[in-house]
Amino acid sequence: xxxxxxxxxxxxxxxxxxxxxxxxxxxxxxxxxxxxxxxxxxxxxxxxxxxxxxxxxxxxxxxxxxxxxxxxxxxxxxxxxxxxxxxxxxxxxxxxxxxxxxxxxxxxxxxxxxxxxxxxxxxxxxxxxxxxxxxxxxxxxxxxxxxxxxxxxxxxxxxxxxxxxxxxxxxxxxxxxxxxxxxxxxxxxxxxxxxxxxxxxxxxxxxxxxxxxxxxxxxxxxxxxxxxxxxxxxxxxxxxxxxxxxxxxxxxxxxxxxxxxxxxxxxxxxxxxxxxxxxxxxxxxxxxxxxxxxxxxxxxxxxxxx
Ligand code: NDP
Numbered sequence: 001x002x003x004x005x006x007x008x009x010x011x012x013x014x015x016x017x018x019x020x021x022x023x024x025x026x027x028x029x030x031x032x033x034x035x036x037x038x039x040x041x042x043x044x045x046x047x048x049x050x051x052x053x054x055x056x057x058x059x060x061x062x063x064x065x066x067x068x069x070x071x072x073x074x075x076x077x078x079x080x081x082x083x084x085x086x087x088x089x090x091x092x093x094x095x096x097x098x099x100x101x102x103x104x105x106x107x108x109x110x111x112x113x114x115x116x117x118x119x120x121x122x123x124x125x126x127x128x129x130x131x132x133x134x135x136x137x138x139x140x141x142x143x144x145x146x147x148x149x150x151x152x153x154x155x156x157x158x159x160x161x162x163x164x165x166x167x168x169x170x171x172x173x174x175x176x177x178x179x180x181x182x183x184x185x186x187x188x189x190x191x192x193x194x195x196x197x198x199x200x201x202x203x204x205x206x207x208x209x210x211x212x213x214x215x216x217x218x219x220x221x222x223x224x225x226x227x228x229x230x231x232x233x234x235x236x237x238x239x240x241x242x243x244x245x246x247x248x249x250x251x252x253x254x255x256x257x258x259x260x261x262x263x264x265x266x267x268x269x270x271x272x273x274x275x276x277x278x279x280x281x282x283x284x285x286x287x288x289x290x291x292x293x294x295x296x297x298x299x300x301x302x303x304x305x306x
Pocket of ligand 1: 089136137141142162219270
């Protein structure tokens with residue numbers, strides 16, 4: 001079996017070593033133009049030339065959960081596109097979102113400002129009931145995040161394309177339920193995939209439906225958010241703040257208004273990193289399952305976009 005590795009901006013050697021160790025009988029090599037046809041590929045942002053030269057791939061394994069960049073390319077028609085599902089990402093995402101939520105709810109920014117002034121100052125406890133949270137996307141990551149927020153006794157709503165049942169979460173589904181979902185929330189967490197339906201979904205119209213004093217946590221993709229609409233709603237006071245991990249242009253340009261905004265926290269697309277060992281174990285397990293003809297999880301539906 002031939003496995004090819006074609007990942008932009010990722011050091012190949014540790015991945016190649018891990019893949020070889022997990023699949024000792026396979027031939028594993030980094031892709032070079034003109035290389036022979038492989039059976040399976042492990043990819044991140046591959047060039048179009050790679051896909052054009054590898055039309056016979058059985059599996060194309062994306063080493064991340066989001067496949068929006070991959071689906072922009074012309075893909076071999078009979079290849080299964082497979083995303084990493086979880087492999088240690090959902091717990092990181094839950095940590096990140098719970099941290100951002102609790103930091104906002106418990107007013108840690110205010111205490112940090114007080115500390116800088118040497119000021120001992122209590123803040124009045126706030127009621128959890130006044131901070132209902134809406135999680136957009138109840139997939140692998142969104143469901144884990146929603147369940148984690150429920151553990152802190154926040155009222156939690158979720159929104160997905162198809163109906164879901166998540167213990168402790170009020171679930172809404174489909175476009176018809178979107179307005180009532182938004183109106184139920186004060187804090188919005190975005191964990192949708194980027195598709196033609198979800199691009200620009202966080203805009204003036206949708207964000208202004210959140211309860212006054214709303215808060216946005218965007219951990220999915222930068223192109224979900226219309227940047228200037230967020231800035232306008234923060235400056236008008238309708239929104240109290242935002243924690244943003246993903247941006248239309250990454251790295252976030254030095255001149256961007258998000259950097260110095262007092263109500264925005266910026267992190268460098270780090271909320272849930274691909275973990276190499278966990279991902280290699282998952283991908284190689286799926287390669288073997290595909291070779292046996294067994295079904296696997298995480299196969300992308302290109303027409304749906306995720
Ligand atoms: P999944 O595919 O498991 O889940 C996607 C969820 O979004 C599903 O619940 C799906 O609904 C819902 N959804 C999709 N389209 C719509 C729509 N039009 N309307 C309503 N709901 C919709 O993805 P993951 O949870 O694994 O990942 C989500 C995204 O997180 C990734 O696509 C990626 O962009 C981002 N991400 C960000 C990372 C970071 O470090 N910042 C790291 C990893 C991922 P249904 O269940 O009905 O299909």
